[in-house]
Amino acid sequence: MDKVYHVPVLLKESVDGMAIASDSICVDVTFGGGGHSREILSRLGKKGHLYSFDQDEDAINNIQEDERFTFVRSNFRYLKSFMKYYGVEEVDAVLADLGVSSHHFDDEGRGFSFRFEESDLDMRMNQQGLKTAAKILNTYTEERLADVFYLYGELRQSRRIAAAIVQQRKNLPYKKVKDLLDTLAPFVKGEKEKKVLAQAFQALRIEVNEEMETLKEMLEQSLEVLKPGGRLSVITYHSLEDRLVKNFFKTGNFEGKVEKDFFGNFETPFRLINNKVIVPSREEEEANPRSRSAKLRIVEKK
Template identity: 85%
Template sequence: MDPMEQVYHIPVLLKESVDGMDIRPRSICVDVTFGGGGHSREILSRLGEGGHLYSFDQDEDAIKNIHHDSRFTFVRSNFRYLKNFMRYYGVEAVDAVLADLGVSSHHFDEQDRGFSFRFEDSELDMRMNRKSGKSAATVLNTYSEEKLADVFYLYGELRQARRIASMIVKNRRNKPYETVGDLLDTLAAFVGKGEKEKKVLAQAFQALRIEVNEEMDALKEMLSQALEILKPGGRLVVITYHSLEDRIVKNFFKTGNFEGKVEKDFFGNFERPFRLINNKVIVPSREEEERNPRSRSGKLRIVEKI
């Protein structure tokens, strides 16, 4: 097997996350981030003949990893359509939902996808679903200066977001942004050297990727729908990798909304849709971090529907 394919197949917090799903032989489970299929494979190993797993992924590359098992259904779609597809398959309620958020090492290693700043000749694409219309180049070449600044500030947490946006708008008048190298030339004026340079570039590329794929909106939609389709006592298990998505998940798990606002009933009792299974976030062991660098920023949260 090709080394890059091996990286694609290394799941993060595998045992901890699947243990958290509390799978029974006849459980109906959903893996909304199939990717290399590692988590799905472990879930299938714990299901009996009466159980079933539905796995979502919008990336056509994931099709190569499909499991040929009568208890498995692959759904090539964004997980924001979770409820619609469960209804399509005649599933009214499920026992567990797993989401391993973020981008796999496979995507960063694919030179023609534009996810990484390592490949200067790559097209500025960054689409998880290459059939969707909006690419990173579209964002850079068509967004207003104000909207670009918002993208870099809100999704990349870049302090110089307004200056970067201004420079992009100025430069695209002479030549549209087409390759990763075009963007790197612009960002060169705003980054330092060494690790600081990598951090700023990573933040800028993260911001564009989130905007291109509408990741924050899709995450909120998926979480809301997961709450709707989970049975009472069903588990929702989520692995996050950066503060933006982790804040959304943390607030939703604790309060049932994305603002983190605790609601009370008529008698003043807190209204929460979930019971926290792990009060303290679960992180990878040092051994796992050494074995799989992608896991280093992973945070696992598990809740049970009340």
């Protein structure tokens, strides 16, 4: 097993929040390096079972042989379908660690990081997928590119960046990370260079993997497959996904629209377990810098 594939964030807090019993049926929709899954299995008895999802072929190398464990090589947007396939009507707890694993950022061949200039502009979590970062840069209209960088990267200069990309690709199609870095160079000068680059790469990664759409689908399906009293434990890393999770947990919709019943009581499918968001300790942040932006929210289905 690859011990440095990924260091799980908020491990104890997120799994504690699932309120696991020995016979619980649990789902880890983001298997990755298997850290959270191993912790969940350590709390299950012989009658418990864990289903873990991951669409990335590399994650298969981290599978633990255990009769209480089923690995599902698929995107978590198909949560409900696979639970039905395995004959599971209801589950006791679902966990999602939405961050990109350190393995992906450190893999020079995947194009997730701006550190490796000769990497292909790929960024696919599922390497069987057809949409790559290079394809987006080479084929999207200027308006659509601007929307991607503005909505998913929150870049103020999104329109100027999109225009520069369209101009650049007329002469040289985008293939390598270096090609994109050359285009972004005029927009990332100064002390905020790394932050702007990170935002730009985040935007492309989200678009390549349809992360916002799949997150919405997973959350809605989690509500459907959870039994009353079941727990949903979610770790987010950037404001876009955290906003979706926060709104869904509080109101049952992604816009944050509060519905009230006849008596004026808030109508929501969940009960908040932690009213205040849980963040890593200073010790964890120092040991694992990637955890610094992590936020954990836990709810129970009514």
